[in-house]
Amino acid sequence: MTTAQLPYTLLDVFTDIPLTGNQLAVVHDADGLTDEVMLAFARETKLAETTFVQLPTADGADYRNRIFCMAGEMPFAGHPSLGTAVAVARRRGVKGSVRYVQQTGAGRQPLDVEISPDRLAASMLQEPPTFGAEVDPGPVLSALGLEPADAHPSLPPQLVSTGLQHLMMPLATPESIGRIRSKPSAVDAVLAEHAAFGIYAAWCEPEHGKARTRMFARSDQILEDPATGSAAGPLCAYLHQRADCAAVDIVQGVEIGRRSELHAEIAGDRVRVGGSAVVVAEGLVYL
DSSP: OOOOEEEEEEEEESOSSTTOSEEEEEEOSOTTOOHHHHHHHHHHHTSSOEEEEEOOOSTTOSEEEEEEETTEEESOOHHHHHHHHHHHHHHTTOOEEEEEEEEETTEEEEEEEEEOSSOEEEEEEOOOOEEEEEOOHHHHHHHTTOOGGGBOSSOOOEEEESSSEEEEEEBSOHHHHHHOOOOHHHHHHHHHHHTOSEEEEEEEETTTTEEEEEEEEOTTTOSSBSOOHHHHHHHHHHHHHHHOOOEEEEEEOGGGTOOEEEEEEEETTEEEEEEEEEEEEEEEEEO
């Protein structure tokens, strides 16, 4: 059996401090890999997501980004998009700024990347937001180990997508965020009922453009995500619609020891989400 030697980048995304933020593995030049091998390698890394960079098949795209979690391929995700763009720019020898259009299962997303000795960063325009149904807060709060009083008094839970559907769950106080003790089987049931990727629990200060968040996905993928760009976009769209908040700085991952910082802002009919990244390791994988 012939084994391919493929370049590999390991990054932490939505942070500039190594070993914080959200981890991402990127495999370059991955056109020859089968779906089965990509999924198997994603399970080998045991990270929330692993991406595979391929030649584009869509007009106007600079590269194709195949995104895999341990449960299978995903149409779209936030930190794998930003981290992959940074890894691609570094591999292509970019110095300074560059704009890419990536191809994912959700469409084509423009990304801006900054490569300098002092900072690696990227931002992206996610898909136009779509707003789903409002949801009964009771089962969602119960799945998070919270009480009815922890629900925000005027911001109801709602399904929102900017490429991947999440359930926004605004909470009443910052203490509510800290009290979360998720119940994986109950989280799974809520997500299955509403066809959502994750529950995005958020304490928001829309008047100050700030939020503290935690994200809980299916138990066969990851129990708690340290940074979720695909949910930050929907939260920004949600706050813009309901509280006239056009930009929000989000802190996530504190409770699991991987502090992350995300910025989201309204840009026309889309949301732009961005943050820093740091490379932790580079090398070859044999697949």
